[in-house]
Structure formats: structure tokens, C-alpha cells
Amino acid sequence: MADSVEVFIPTVWSASILRNLEKVSVWASLLNRDYEGDLKFGNVVKIPSVDPVSVRTYEKGVPITYDDITGSTQDLKVDQQKYFALRSEDIEVTQSKPAFLDAACLNAAYSIRDEVDLFCASILAEGVENLIAEADTPESIAPATTGNLQPIVRLLSKMAQRLTDKNVPIQGRWAVLTPYAYSMLQLSGLAIATNNDAILSEGYIGKALGFDIIVSPNVPHENDAALILAGTRAAGSLVMQIEKIETLRSEQQFGDLIRGLSVYGAACTLPDAIVGAYVESEAA
Numbered sequence: 001m002a003d004s005v006e007v008f009i010p011t012v013w014s015a016s017i018l019r020n021l022e023k024v025s026v027w028a029s030l031l032n033r034d035y036e037g038d039l040k041f042g043n044v045v046k047i048p049s050v051d052p053v054s055v056r057t058y059e060k061g062v063p064i065t066y067d068d069i070t071g072s073t074q075d076l077k078v079d080q081q082k083y084f085a086l087r088s089e090d091i092e093v094t095q096s097k098p099a100f101l102d103a104a105c106l107n108a109a110y111s112i113r114d115e116v117d118l119f120c121a122s123i124l125a126e127g128v129e130n131l132i133a134e135a136d137t138p139e140s141i142a143p144a145t146t147g148n149l150q151p152i153v154r155l156l157s158k159m160a161q162r163l164t165d166k167n168v169p170i171q172g173r174w175a176v177l178t179p180y181a182y183s184m185l186q187l188s189g190l191a192i193a194t195n196n197d198a199i200l201s202e203g204y205i206g207k208a209l210g211f212d213i214i215v216s217p218n219v220p221h222e223n224d225a226a227l228i229l230a231g232t233r234a235a236g237s238l239v240m241q242i243e244k245i246e247t248l249r250s251e252q253q254f255g256d257l258i259r260g261l262s263v264y265g266a267a268c269t270l271p272d273a274i275v276g277a278y279v280e281s282e283a284a
Helices: 010-024 091-096 098-127 151-165 179-187
Strands: 044-050 071-077 080-088 174-177 204-208 211-215 225-231 236-249 256-268 274-280
Touching (some): 080 098, 098 274, 151 225, 151 274
Antiparallel strands (some): 080 256, 236 256
């Protein structure tokens, strides 16, 4: 039998783990991945931001005015690292059977998903500037006994308006609700368009009020208030990579050990593309 180190194919494992991580992630899937490259822990990614371009009326015979391209850069620090560790009785057999390999990589992805998702959610929560309701005065989204428009519908409509006021494109908008907020949306009777062939991420429910509605228990909280966020992928950037993955023989059991190190970082790069509102976690 070949030595486990000889038959081990790191690129197969790292690619499969990242692919599975994208499938099972919620918040990580809502950030753009425009600045990924060859990453290592401690790297700083420079994200450019270009100032708006002026548009002028053209008049024949009048010289054209040119603007200098100006802007700034924002640092995205790769300052997070998490590891996973697995044991296989025979790594060669595991690699040769796609179902086994995918199951092992899916387990590895699940092991770091919550950590990455909670981190991404906290980055957006820290970066949001457009807040409809603060944590100390959260909005109630309990069913209204009077009126035709339920509070959760009114809130989502207001969030959509805030984004439009900031010239945020309608296409690609998302809103992440708590399970309680989603139950209020269901009780409101608002039609939610669903397309089972277009599952955007884990937790995706359907489309309503121009938002891709996503449900997650991993929403930021402050005191007893939950933070509902809505925006587009332009709001934040995530960079992530499996920096190291290796195998070695187990000294205590028969089998091969597989361990990997995931490094990542995120930043809220465009606060105008996100809006938030603190709501009561449950009905009082």
C-alpha cells in the first residue's frame, strides 16, 4: 500500500472544502469575493474606492473638462484562522470514492461554517451606519391588531426605501431575518415568491419586497434586540483560503489524520449598501 503522504492530494481536499463551505454558509455567501488571491494569515488586502465621476453637458466648441481619478483604499486584514481535523481509516480509499470524499469535506466545512458566518455578520453589524431602530429602542414586529400593514412588512418596505435613497441597485438585494421575524412575515400574508431552482444560499426562503429573504439564527444581537440587516453583496468583502492541509499517520489508532487551516478576513467596504434595524427578539 502506498504511503498516505504520497497518495494525499491537498488541492482536491481544499477545493472540495471551500466548495462545500459556500454551499452551507449564510452570511459568508452575502459578501463579495472580489479580492481573493494567494492569502496567508496576517496579510492585508488593499481594497480601492474611487470617488464619483462628474457628468457634464456637452457643448460643441467648448473644451472638455477632465477630472483626475481620485479615491482611497481600505484595509482588509486576514486576521482570522480556524482549523479542522479529521481521521480516515484509509485516505486512499476516501479519495477514490467521491461520496466519501465529499462527505468528509462537507463535515470539515460544517465545522468552520458557524465561525465564519458569525464573523461576517459581526463585520456587517459593526459597519452599518443606516439604522432604522437602535438596540435600546428596538422595533416591535409582533402582529398588529389594527391596520392592514403588518409591522414586519412595514419595516422591510422602509429598509427597501432607505437603500433606494442611497442609489443601491434593486437587483441582488437580500435581507436576513431571525426565525421569529420570518414567522411574522408568514403571518402577514405577504406573498413570497419561491423558485426551487434558484437556491442562493443556505437559509434562502424566497423573494419578497425586492429582497432575497434568508433566515438564520446567527444574527447579531445586542441586549435582547436582534439586528435585521438588508443590503447587497457590494456592502462587504470576504477573503478566505485553506492555507494549509496535510496528512500524517495516527500514532494512537490505525488510520490517517487530515488537518487543515483556514484563514480569512472581511470588511464592510460600502456602508451605503446596507441598512439595519434592531427588533424585539420575541413578542413581549
